Amino acid sequence: MTTDLAAALGVGIPSQLPDLPGCDPAVDRAPRRNAPLSPPERGLALRNALRYFAPDRHPELAPEFAAELAEHGHIYMHRFRPTYPMRMRHPAAYGARSTQAASIMGMIQNNLDPRVAQHPYELVTYGGNGSVFQNWAQYLLTMQYLQRMTDEQTLVLYSGHPLGLFPSHAEAPRVVLTNGMVVPEYTTLDEFDKFNALGVTQYGQMTAGSFMYIGPQGIVHGTTITLLNAGRLYLGTDEDLAGKVFVTSGLGGMSGAQAKAAVIAGAVGVVAEVNPVALRKRHEQGWVQETSDDLDQVLRRIEEARGRGEALSLGYLGNIVDLWERLASDGVHIDLGSDQTSLHNPFGGGYYPAGMSFEAAREAMTADPAGFKEQVHASLRRHVAAVNILSDRGMYFWDYGNAFLVQARDAGADVAGKDAEFRYSSYVEDIMGPICFDYGFGPFRWVCTSCDPEDLAKSDALAAEVIGEQASAAPPEIRRQMLDNKLWIEQADAHDMVVGSQARILYADHAGRRKIAAAFNDAVAAGHISAPIVLGRDHHDVSGTDSPWRETANIRDGSRFLADMAVQNFVGDAMRGATWVSLHNGGGVGWGRVMNGGFGLVLDGSDDAARRAESMLHWDVANGLARRAWARNPGAEFAVGRAMDEDPELTVTLPAHAEDRVVEEALAAAGLDTP
């Protein structure tokens, strides 16, 4: 079947220049990027961009691209932005030779869908700078390659740039992609800005640059689990958070999930957001129930909802620092607090300093980068001072994986801990790590490539059946996690969280992921589900990410700064049958601060797909379980023991536990200080 879309994709980069597409004023635009280029480097950036086009087009394109560099700090090649609707379609619509490749094309389009993407014109999916490609030429060429490739080829992408199609074999991944890989010495933020302006690297975040973002639903579930377990661990709550108040910031790509999750958890969630467009988007979507720019009204509403035990999401249009300072000065009791401004990108639009309007901040970040940096630092010091007051009065505050503590420390804010490096913990360190990741539970997800809601409903039912069976036989250590997930999947449709593709997230463990995959593949084979299902996950998982203040924050054998696990995961997934694999520098907490990877796996109902899913998903979780067990994490030792009991082919090196007395006496005898 040749559709108009398929014909357009077959053209790749058009030789006739298309008209400049119009801009919808309602679309949220990325801020100007910092482009610290010397004059020769500006020439290099231009030459780099022109590589995608025949020389006879250069006289027309060069001035246009130079103007983009001057205006936006980056050459996006806006002229080449497609005018067809950007959204995922059934694999048959792409005119591709390979169903696997067609499924990837759908995932790419979903990540650029204006309903899903934060700054769709600048190819940014979430997190302010989480890019799918660096420019529109890369998109066009990649889609053309995917359309024409066979299952005997592999497409290689370097930070969005399609290096080419290379001969491989049917068992190899169809796409191998890396984002932001850099020789470690050259990994400062300034260097990133330079490389990005030159058009040679991009910040892929986690799931943006690997085409696995499924809209904010992806994080709603993780945030709900975090909130419920924070309540259980620190407030003594059991089922839900009725009557408890949670204050945080950010209603952007990922952070928007906080409002929805607060309501699902039964809490009063108050979320500050400085960008009126972001606030409006979440309000229109129904994720934020009420909005206000008046702090008196916000405080009144908090007390009213708290008194009634009402589940509420309230968006405050304003700066989070103003909200925290007012809560502190008025003595309002807050139970749980966090922050999800984009502090992984503090000086490029991720964090808006207090005392400056939103518009003035956008202007200042490129007009006066040094002055702006000082404003950010001053704001962070005020931010932390107010949070500390509320924390002293009993609020439990956590770093939400956005580099809040690291940036606050760099700003000179009072975040030092007594016995630990920081006064507060990361949510993974205290909550998600010991409760979920150590037991193999992580954000497994799937997308129905048919784009048919009925297929999603059928897949939900299959997953609920698997989790239900698992829960009834689960040992006490993991029964709670199973029951939380069972409830989640049973209610998922009612929470109306699908934005863009027909996708679902579910925290499943080692065995659960494989059982669900097998059930889906059987359903596709039987025609019960009408088209292939793409399996994937957030990189924020058991094995996929090495990030010392987030995913690996509860690894305490001194290895949390190392990235062997993420790299091994990428390689291991590739050799066990993933349809595509990705490895990224930066994601969540910022460039240079994390290595993370992920995969996509197409379940087309074939025996091959079933075999690959079984093998790859086994490794994809067992890798992290083994590493966490070696770090002496009790949950992981338990989980890896179960995994070995289930599979005689699995043999994991387990740690011996040294007694404190033996260690201390030996050190003392050697004349060394004891811990």
Ligand SMILES: NC(=O)c1ccc[n+]([C@@H]2O[C@H](COP(=O)([O-])OP(=O)(O)OC[C@H]3O[C@@H](n4cnc5c(N)ncnc54)[C@H](O)[C@@H]3O)[C@@H](O)[C@H]2O)c1
């Ligand atoms: N906890 C997790 O699991 C997790 C997952 C993904 C991302 N993250 C991290 O969380 C952060 C947010 O991600 P995102 O995708 O929502 O980013 P985003 O840039 O889409 O949203 C952040 C929002 O914060 C707002 N903001 C910035 N400064 C503010 C201030 N001072 N007061 C009020 N609002 C302010 C921005 O206007 C923006 O809308 C990122 O650093 C990201 O890496 C965490």
